[in-house]
Amino acid sequence: xxxxxxxxxxxxxxxxxxxxxxxxxxxxxxxxxxxxxxxxxxxxxxxxxxxxxxxxxxxxxxxxxxxxxxxxxxxxxxxxxxxxxxxxxxxxxxxxxxxxxxxxxxxxxxxxxxxxxxxxxxxxxxxxxxxxxxxxxxxxxxxxxxxxxxxxxxxxxxxxxxxxxxxxxxxxxxxx
Amino acid sequence: xxxxxxxxxxxxxxxxxxxxxxxxxxxxxxxxxxxxxxxxxxxxxxxxxxxxxxxxxxxxxxxxxxxxxxxxxxxxxxxxxxxxxxxxxxxxxxxxxxxxxxxxxxxxxxxxxxxxxxxxxxxxxxxxxxxxxxxxxxxxxxxxxxxxxxxxxxxxxxxxxxxxxxxxxxxxxxxxxxxxxxxxxxxxxxxxxxxxxxxxxxxxxxxxxxxxxxxxxxxxxxxxxxxxxxxxxxxxxxxxxxxxxxxxxxxxxxxxxxxxxxxxxxxxxxxxxxxxxxxxxxxxxxxxxxxxxxxxxxxxxxxxxxxxxxxxxxxxxxxxxxxxxxxxxxxxxxxxxxxxxxxxxxxxxxxxxxxxxxxxxxxxxxxxxxxxxxxxxxxxxxxxxxxxxxxxxxxxxxxxxxxxxxxxxxxxxxxxxxxxxxxxxxxxxxxxxxxxxxxxxxxxxxxxxxxxxxxxxxxxxxxxxxxxxxxxxxxxxxxxxxxxxxxxxxxxxxxxxxxxxxxxxxxxxxxxxxxxxxxxxxxxxxxxxxxxxxxxxxxxxxxxxxxxxxxxxxxxxxxxxxxxxxxxxxxxxxxxxxxxxxxxxxxxxxxxxxxxxxxxxxxxxxxxxxxxxxxxxxxxxxxxxxxxxxxxxxxxxxxxxxxxxxxxxxxxxxxxxxxxxxxxxxxxxxxxxxxxxxxxxxxxxxxxxxxxxxxxxxxxxxxxxxxxxxx
Numbered sequence: 110x111x112x113x114x115x116x117x118x119x120x121x122x123x124x125x126x127x128x129x130x131x132x133x134x135x136x137x138x139x140x141x142x143x144x145x146x147x148x149x150x151x152x153x154x155x156x157x158x159x160x161x162x163x164x165x166x167x168x169x170x171x172x173x174x175x176x177x178x179x180x181x182x183x184x185x186x187x188x189x190x191x192x193x194x195x196x197x198x199x200x201x202x203x204x205x206x207x208x209x210x211x212x213x214x215x216x217x218x219x220x221x222x223x224x225x226x227x228x229x230x231x232x233x234x235x236x237x238x239x240x241x242x243x244x245x246x247x248x249x250x251x252x253x254x255x256x257x258x259x260x261x262x263x264x265x266x267x268x269x270x271x272x273x274x275x276x277x278x279x280x281x282x283x284x285x
Numbered sequence: 286x287x288x289x290x291x292x293x294x295x296x297x298x299x300x301x302x303x304x305x306x307x308x309x310x311x312x313x314x315x316x317x318x319x320x321x322x323x324x325x326x327x328x329x330x331x332x333x334x335x336x337x338x339x340x341x342x343x344x345x346x347x348x349x350x351x352x353x354x355x356x357x358x359x360x361x362x363x364x365x366x367x368x369x370x371x372x373x374x375x376x377x378x379x380x381x382x383x384x385x386x387x388x389x390x391x392x393x394x395x396x397x398x399x400x401x402x403x404x405x406x407x408x409x410x411x412x413x414x415x416x417x418x419x420x421x422x423x424x425x426x427x428x429x430x431x432x433x434x435x436x437x438x439x440x441x442x443x444x445x446x447x448x449x450x451x452x453x454x455x456x457x458x459x460x461x462x463x464x465x466x467x468x469x470x471x472x473x474x475x476x477x478x479x480x481x482x483x484x485x486x487x488x489x490x491x492x493x494x495x496x497x498x499x500x501x502x503x504x505x506x507x508x509x510x511x512x513x514x515x516x517x518x519x520x521x522x523x524x525x526x527x528x529x530x531x532x533x534x535x536x537x538x539x540x541x542x543x544x545x546x547x548x549x550x551x552x553x554x555x556x557x558x559x560x561x562x563x564x565x566x567x568x569x570x571x572x573x574x575x576x577x578x579x580x581x582x583x584x585x586x587x588x589x590x591x592x593x594x595x596x597x598x599x600x601x602x603x604x605x606x607x608x609x610x611x612x613x614x615x616x617x618x619x620x621x622x623x624x625x626x627x628x629x630x631x632x633x634x635x636x637x638x639x640x641x642x643x644x645x646x647x648x649x650x651x652x653x654x655x656x657x658x659x660x661x662x663x664x665x666x667x668x669x670x671x672x673x674x675x676x677x678x679x680x681x682x683x684x685x686x687x688x689x690x691x692x693x694x695x696x697x698x699x700x701x702x703x704x705x706x707x708x709x710x711x712x713x714x715x716x717x718x719x720x721x722x723x724x725x726x727x728x729x730x731x732x733x734x735x736x737x738x739x740x741x742x743x744x745x746x747x748x749x750x751x752x753x754x755x756x757x758x759x760x761x762x763x764x765x766x767x768x769x770x771x772x773x774x775x776x777x778x779x780x781x782x783x784x785x786x787x788x789x790x791x792x793x794x795x796x797x798x799x800x801x802x803x804x805x806x807x808x809x810x811x812x813x814x815x816x817x818x819x820x821x822x823x824x825x826x827x828x829x830x831x832x833x834x835x836x837x838x839x840x841x842x843x844x845x846x847x848x849x850x851x852x853x854x855x856x857x858x859x860x861x862x863x864x865x866x867x868x869x870x871x872x873x874x875x876x877x878x879x880x881x882x883x884x885x886x887x888x889x890x891x892x893x894x895x896x897x898x899x900x901x902x903x904x905x906x907x908x909x910x911x912x913x914x915x916x917x918x919x920x921x922x923x924x925x926x927x928x929x930x931x932x933x934x935x936x937x938x939x940x941x942x943x944x945x946x947x948x949x950x951x952x953x954x955x956x957x958x959x960x961x962x963x964x965x966x967x968x969x970x971x972x973x974x975x976x977x978x979x980x981x982x983x984x985x986x987x988x989x990x991x992x993x994x995x996x
Contacts, residue, residue: 116471124469137681140768142723149735150682154625156544163679173326179545183722183768183805183883214949217942230910234856235762235844237799239555240962241556241573244799244809248942253935255806256883260799262554262573262965264956266986268944269550271673277546 131166138166140183161253173202176207179273184254185212187273195275203251211269216256217248222263287389289427293359293381300634305533318564321516322364322528326628328508329353331365332433341493342438343749347710348740350436353501355509356380358427363525369434370616371609371734372409376416376432376606377630379408386813387447392466395571396422399468399499401477403655406656410609412440412459412708413447414656415491421506423518429525431505433498436574440709441485443653444790444863445697445707451559451790452602452653453568459655460484460532460815467495471503485695486707512713533633536623538910540635540838541586543622545677549670552577555690556798557601557860564862569784572599573968575702576981578666582674588636590614590667592973594979595641598648598659603860605660610646611638613664616734621671622685631670641975656860661690662800664733669802669880672721681722684766686804686880688726688733689716689774691980692813694874698787707856708750710777711913712757712876714738715763717772719879720807723891726772728877728901729757738882740775751784752872756835756844759873762903765880766910772875773901776837778846779824783868789817807881808910813859816844818871821852837873839903846871886931889923953987959996966996969975 129137136142142150156162167186168177173199175188184200187208197205197212205212221227221244227236230244237244237260237277245259245267259268286294289706299305311318330892345351360380364426365373379402383638388394402408403415416434420427440459444450452458467477482488506867512523557572558564574596581589600602605613615633623632640647645659665687672684693713700706714732732738743754755763756778763773778822782788801810816837826833838845847854848876850871857864859874893913896922909914912934914926943951957959961969973980973995984993 122471131753137723140681140723142682147682147723155680157542159679160545163681180679182673182676189321214945217939218945218948218949219590219938230766230808231799231811232762232840232905234814235841237812238556241964242554242798246938246942247806248938249940250939250944253938253942255886255938256801257806258808260554260802260809262575262968264952264961264965264969265552266983267949271547271549271677272618273545273547273677274582274584277582280584281541281546281586 120207128162134162136168138163138170171200173198173254178275180269181208182256184249184256199249199251200240201249201252201255203249211267212233213247213257217250218248218267219248220244221246286888287384287387289358289389290387293384296359303529308527308530310520310524311527311531318524318527321512321524325355325364327719328505328512329364330507331353332431332501332505333366333368335504336433336440336497337496340435341498342435342437343745344488344709345435345494345497347745348714348735348738350711350735350738351434351874353431353433353505355505356430356432357525358429359384360430361476361529363429363629365628367737369436369735370619371612372414372434373615373619373630374608374612374633375408375410375414376418377408378432379416379464379801380418380430382407388464389490393418394427395469396420397470398466399471399473400464401462401467402464404463404608405606405609405657406650407463408608409434409636410605410654410657410660411448412442412461413437415494415940416486417495417502419506421509423510423722424514428513428522429509429517431509433501435494435498437494438490439485439487439697440491445486445788446695446709446790448601448602448655448695448705449653449777449790450656450695450860451564451566451654453566453600458653464576465655471499473499485643486705489548499820510687510929515636518691527631528627528978529631532627532629533634535626536632536633536635537586539623539626540582543678543680544582546582547582547677549580549582549673550578551666551669551802553666553800554651554798555603555658555662555800556866557599557603558858559601559860563857566862568600570600571962571964572601573757574599574603575968575972576659576663576666578670579662580667580670589639590636591639592641592644592646595644595783595977596975597643597971598645598652600652603645603650603658604648604654605646605657606654607640607647610640610656610660610663612655613660614638614667615735617664617668617671618737620733621668621685628818642821644975658690661733665690665801668719669804683721684720684770684808686882687723687801687809688719688731688799688879689810689877691716691732692875692877694789696750696789699785701782701784706750710750711738711946712740712777715740716774716876717810717878719801720765720767720769720771720803720882725769726764728764728772729775731772732935751787752779753782754779755833755871758836759901760837760878761900762811762906763838763875764878765801765803765808765810765881766885766906767803768883768885769807769881770888770896771803771807771810771879771881772803773878776873776875778836778873779835781866781868781870781872787866788863789866789872790861799877801880804882806884807899808879809880812910813875813877815857815859815861816863816873817855817857817866818846818850818852819855819866821850821869821871823850823869823871824848844873846873850898855860869942878921886934890924894920894922910938934993949987956987956989961996
């Protein structure tokens, strides 16, 4: 792993410990990393403390005090409440409930199941046939951000994207 | 039992018991070991380059649709070249098939023998994937195999071009040669060449590719013999298995480091609209396969891929053999995760693939595999799973939404010289890349199955294909919308030249389905279709020097070429059956785009204006999807008005969105009343039949009665 680089107006990309600077990591977390730095990061070996570093940066970014234990996806976090309960929470502060349940079951659903609704996004032949496929948009009830888009057959259950295994993660960390 | 059959049996038993070789020589002298590994990689890449230089086919020479490898005597890949990574599993499984089917006894395996396979049930994706395999002997013992695989542009399938979109069974897929000895003493048997000459439309691609592969393989065999002479056969035999084991360990260690443990899930559907009378399919049945993809990341770094509830195969060309599906998973993992590991069989030992025998992605011998969409879609869904696993671990420079399920055009007939032709234009090698957490998807650059492929100049195709390109460019609105937008594929518009007979077909993700999912609030890429403009006034337009069309323009319902030229506009599914065309008819097709990433309302308005100015998105998308307000002349963004418009859209979402529990109640009532399109009922019933787990999951989610079994 390289010790340092000097791209982007002199921002030191890595310290001697082989960790990306907070400035770089803040951009990574915001999703606005410059292409040349992104490429450099893709080429380098992944640092051991990446998970914790990203969590620290995300914690600085959110407008609420709950401790983030995992970034579930864009705009959604699993946080630990004072009573140790782990719940899914949006960047806006809306809380969805226990992380072991699909957050979508507490979200707003908009199904594009007609030609008219589909054509608002996909014009003419670029839309799907709603007899075969619907586009489901999942919104946060707190802020209206679009959290997921499903393209599934009519009647398909809501897709549970990801159930994290915290126990396995801790075992992995302890080297068990 | 043959010697190598016994050895293979032991290897497979060891693998099942998770007994792997110790890394003795690696630790004893890592430099010597590493040098040997890189020399092996040099040898396989040398074989590939030699073949590319000799091959006459643009597919091999320009696209680089070939791959070379060195294998252990029992068919495990030690080192792979660049190229079609899909086939890491193909050639090795063909070697193992020959060993298990007693080829040592008959037809015998001897120095100088040439074996050929293009049977996808044994190894490969479809009959166009053609492998040549040579055993390498030292002192009378097989110490290795060398192999090369190329994609052939014509196989004698029902429709021309090497891949038959409307193939309904294996027997429509073209000439199959399942692990046949086609030569001895490094020369092809004359009767084999005659068979090929008489069974395919234009045998030159097949025969010339065979010669090119043989040259590459012989060079690899010679170079390997030199290396073994230098390092000793015993040392070679030991380190080859150590290299594979190193590959396995490297893969597991990487997964452990970059993926958060847990269960990830992405389902996939696609359509096969074969009941459409315009398709004129002889078994006119619609299919809508379901491919549910679950990836489980364990604490130990091992991966498990499950597909409970997967559809059955059918009478269409999108079924996939097990080696094909395995190969698809391997190329996805190799590119998205294990790119810094070993290029060998080791990574295949680092995960478990669970796939119902007799399912669409592990189909039986009778099913057609020309287009093998099932395997590509399966790998595509796992791409999304991988991206979620990276994201959770904070690795946000990696991971993508679903890349384009690629599509191309295939054609055949009689060319300008009165000669039969069959050809596939590999423009699909430049479909759209998906977006990631920190980047837009690249335009016109993606071929998931072969990251080394390249879009050939049209001038290389025009001499061998009786048509002329009128235009080729990035498709407007081709990528999925998102905070980071998915990359669009290309569109091509061409005119049929003055040949007497021409058949056009096309294979890709068909009309009615948007398959390349976005992520984290990003939209999937647009559905695909194909346009024909027949009975045109093209010659009149040329004579009168009227403006000629070059693209579809930005209104897909009213394409530019249909405005500039007179003619009959026909829209077909992208996966359309052979369609007969005449001189001066026009064909328009696209290669597909990648999914978007993140809520489109979070996209930088200046990036939206830039996309619009450069023709990558339409006004419709900029205004209605991204909710940006701009000046039509300068493309300057009105930031205040944009923010207002976006805020209004968020309010609209809050108003039109239904609380999930209410949504479930409404949907449940519809399901109980049987208000579901027939195609959905057929698909679900098939999935329920073969998976109690899927049935239980479905029933639980919709709170259906315990007695519910099918629609």
